[in-house]
Amino acid sequence: DTGVSQDPRHKITKRGQNVTFRCDPISEHNRLYWYRQTLGQGPEFLTYFQNEAQLEKSRLLSDRFSAERPKGSFSTLEIQRTEQGDSAMYLCASSRDSSSGNTIYFGEGSWLTVV
Amino acid sequence: GQNIDQPTEMTATEGAIVQINCTYQTSGFNGLFWYQQHAGEAPTFLSYNVLDGLEEKGRFSSFLSRSKGYSYLLLKELQMKDSASYLCARISGYSTLTFGKGTMLLVSP
Numbered sequence: 550d551t552g553v554s555q556d557p558r559h560k561i562t563k564r565g566q567n568v569t570f571r572c573d574p575i576s577e578h579n580r581l582y583w584y585r586q587t588l589g590q591g592p593e594f595l596t597y598f599q600n601e602a603q604l605e606k607s608r609l610l611s612d613r614f615s616a617e618r619p620k621g622s623f624s625t626l627e628i629q630r631t632e633q634g635d636s637a638m639y640l641c642a643s644s645r646d647s648s649s650g651n652t653i654y655f656g657e658g659s660w661l662t663v664v
Numbered sequence: 665g666q667n668i669d670q671p672t673e674m675t676a677t678e679g680a681i682v683q684i685n686c687t688y689q690t691s692g693f694n695g696l697f698w699y700q701q702h703a704g705e706a707p708t709f710l711s712y713n714v715l716d717g718l719e720e721k722g723r724f725s726s727f728l729s730r731s732k733g734y735s736y737l738l739l740k741e742l743q744m745k746d747s748a749s750y751l752c753a754r755i756s757g758y759s760t761l762t763f764g765k766g767t768m769l770l771v772s773p
Binding site (some may be wrong): 593654 | 699706753762764766
């Protein structure tokens with residue numbers, strides 16, 4: 550399978566713990582995105598990478614959130630000192646670096662439950 | 665802002681046609697996507713419109729009017745498996761997507 554893959558698919562953690570999610574984009578896709586989605590809402594943009602450069606961050610991304618894409622391939626999203634409000638599905642997506650019709654493909658998502 | 669508005673819920677009967685509307689703010693517009701999302705799953709790509717007009721792809725078609733800030737997704741010959749949330753999203757800036765809240769479509773027999 551050559552789609553966007555995310556790991557882990559499900560994570561239950563206690564409040565205050567740190568969690569890290571990994572995303573492997575579709576190969577040849579330069580652009581990588583992180584979104585967060587809660588029940589009954591559309592996905593909300595968190596951050597965007599072009600190759601290894603983090604070009605855009607949402608104001609939703611508090612200081613407890615950090616994302617990296619060190620070699621321009623896979624990416625990690627870390628949440629420190631988790632809070633119950635962080636419970637959501639974290640979606641990774643990728644696309645080509647093209648000026649026309651960059652279709653953005655999503656991974657299966659990583660479900661986070663903070664108890 | 666980039667407010668995207670779409671109906672919260674719609675119902676339709678198997679075999680029928682349904683149109684899901686989406687309106688958005690036009691400033692900085694670079695294209696519009698429709699995604700389908702089944703419960704608990706990731707969004708899957710349906711269509712992309714950047715020019716005015718109708719794009720047809722099998723049972724699904726998508727329409728865009730840039731001057732009106734309006735799009736719709738048309739689903740024909742509805743099947744039970746089409747019951748899902750349909751997300752309208754506009755593209756802006758560095759190709760980031762801003763999503764609406766989604767329209768939950770329920771197809772009944």
